[in-house]
Amino acid sequence: MKYHKINGHDFYNMVVHASNKLLEESEYVNSLNVFPVPDGDTGTNMSATFKAAVKEIEGLNSKSIGETSKKLAKGALMGARGNSGVILSQILRGISKGLADKDEVDSVGFAIALKEGSNSAYKAVMRPTEGTILSVVRAAADGAIDSDEKDIVDLMKLVVDEAKKMLDKTPELLPALKKANVVDSGGMGLYIIFNAMYEALRDDIKAEIKDVKPASAKAAGASGTEDIDIKFGYCTEFIIMGNAEKANQFRDEITPLGDSQIVVGYEDVIKVHIHTNDPGLVLSKAVKLGELSKIKIDNMREEHREVLLTKEEYKKANVEQDDIFTEEIVLDVEKKKYAFVSVAMGDGISNIFKDLGVDHVIEGGQTMNPSTQDILDAVSKLNAEHIFVLPNNKNIIMSANQAAEISDKDIRVIPTTTIPQGITCLTMFNPEAEVEENVENLKEAIEMVKTGSITYAVRDTEVDGIKIEEGNILGLIEGKIKKVGTSYCDVAEEVLSEMIDEDSELITIFYGADVSEKEAEDFTKKIEDKYEDLDVQCYRGAQPLYYFLISVE
Structure with missing residues (x-):
């Protein structure tokens, strides 16, 4: 097939086929994550983000490429998960900007849209790192801009080729990739997307959305309270x-x-x-x-x-109103000055956050990054002048910032990267202080906490000269692997010995779902005996994947 112009229908098939392909390859993309801890979820996050995007255009059937791309970008923005998902949503947002108000575009117009996507992605990242998805999208977009191809099928072939060339170069730009003998996982995800978009045009594929719940009943043609065909x-x-x-x-x-x-x-x-x-x-x-x-x-x-039911129908049916009308219900609750949203995994840690005054805990963390929409949903349930969000994970901060950007509420994201940092922020919070003072103090509080974590290796690799075999117990300090062993209690003790200094006063231990209460008690007693001058606290965190989370203050 040859396409001198593409419209909304063509673009729909391109992105839906790309979403399906990314879903099929998401585990492979996950496997390319270099760091050996069990949080290799780039493929999962990108796929979930793209699925949310195509769900937004399901049933649209618009000839306008501008309208289709606008709705696609909205879906990606709200459904963005993890850093890779947020960057992907920004790429789609930029492409939408380039296609705005257009029914169809030629090769030049589509190339310009791709460049807008690249620019948008770079702007979204405070410190762009080359050798990542950013390099891949820039190379693909620059190739398209420099091309004189008139047929968009040929243009997309060139985009795919340029993306692949840069993807293959990523190990030369990031030493960690070269040492692990892999290419960048986010870049691979984007390459899969571009290649599938090319395939859809080349083979005239009429794509159908896979693994996406049906759009709203009105879009699907249903009415009243009848079930659509689920x-x-x-x-x-x-x-x-x-x-x-x-x-x-x-x-x-x-x-x-x-x-x-x-x-x-x-x-x-x-x-x-x-x-x-x-x-x-x-x-x-x-x-x-x-x-x-x-x-x-x-x-x-x-x-x-x-x-489907309206608020009036709920009243007639005498059905208790819940989250469907959350926004109106919230307005009936007295507005308070401050509220907190926190992200956590493990019912023990969730309960600790609630005990410390968190209004809403979002289940998530490593391998389960909440989306921008998840964060907005949590915020929508709160009636406060200022809402603090504690991501407690470096891969959730971008989604939280994106939620803050598009919300009409005053959301303050405190960039906590660990559970202990989030807990310390809550203990340091002053409800009598003004918001800016609290923001400054909480950001300073983050620096007071040293965080260690004990998990396991999911692959053989070498990090900073440390040889690691799959199944080894890993001890991390501030996210960097410092200790490797075969016993999680022994590795935790070694990690603590490196974290503690002459200024240390308090050790806090959160034991995970795979650690028994007796094991935790025995380990805590050993640490108390070893560090008699320090206060030692131990709590059931019940977090998955991590045997211990440890903080030293």
């Missing part, structure tokens, strides 16, 4: 604490039980998502592989009916 009614998500090598086998086993399944394994953790009519059967098969955690089952048909 074939599998229960969105089922959970984690199996079991051998990740069985992930593919389990995926094959549950495939006949539903659709939209995602099964991702990391050593002894398997994350599962499926739409099914029999959650119990899925869970009964899963429990054979290991202990289940974070089980969440949503009735999608019920959710659909609730969306």
Whole structure:
């Protein structure tokens, strides 16, 4: 096929096919993450972001490429997860800017839009790093701008080639990639997207959205309270604490039980998502592989009916109003000066945050980054003059900042990168102080906390001269691997010995879901005996993936 111009229908097929392809390759993209700790979720975050984007245009059927790209960018903006997802959303936002108010574009117009996407991505990052997705999008966009191709199929082929050339160069730009013998994971995700967009034009593919819940009933042509055709009614998500090598086998086993399944394994953790009519059967098969955690089952048909019902219909039906009318309900609550939103994983840590005054805890963290929309949803439930958001993870800060940028509420993102930093901020918060003073004080409080974490290696690698084998216990200080061993208690003790200095006064230990209460008590007693002059506290965090989170103040 030859395309001298493309319109909204063509662009729809391009991006939907790209979303489907990225979903298929998301585990491969995850595997390219260099750092050996179990948080390699670039592919998952980019795919979730792109799925949110194409969900926004499902049923649109517009010939206008400007309208289609605008809605796509909105979906990506709200659904952005993790740093890679936020950068992808900014690329789509820039492309939308380049296509604004256009029904169709030629090769020159599309090249300009790609360049806008590149520019937007670079502006979104405070300190751009070359050898990443940013380099790949810039090379692809520059190639398109310099091209004299008239056929957009040929232009996209050139874009793909330029993206691949830069992707192959990323190990030369980032030594960590070269040492691990991989290319940049975010760059690979973008290359997959561009290549799939090219395929859609070249092969005249009429794409259908995969693994995306139906758009609103009105867009789908439904009316009243009738159910649209939701074939599998229960969105089922959970984690199996079991051998990740069985992930593919389990995926094959549950495939006949539903659709939209995602099964991702990391050593002894398997994350599962499926739409099914029999959650119990899925869970009964899963429990054979290991202990289940974070089980969440949503009735999608019920959710659909609730969306259709108006507020008046709810009153007539005498149904209790809940989150559907949250914004109006919030206005009935007395407005307070300050409120807090925090991100956390593990019911123990979540309860600690709530005990310290956090108004809403978003479940998330490593491997489960909340989206911009998740953060906005949490903020929408609060009626306060100033709302502080504690991301508690470096990969969530960009999504939080994006939420603050587009919200009409006063959101202050305190850039906490660890759970202990978030907890310290809450203890240092002064409800009598003015907002700017609190912002300054909380940012200073972050610097007072040393954070250590104990987890395991998901791959063989070498980091800063330290040789690591899959399954090793890793001790990190401020996110950098410092200790490697075979016992998480021994590694934790070694990490503490490096964190403690003459100014240290307090040690706080949060033990994870894989550590028994007795193990935690024995470890705490050992630390108390070793550091008699320091206060030692131990709490059940129940966090997954990390045996211990440790802070020294």
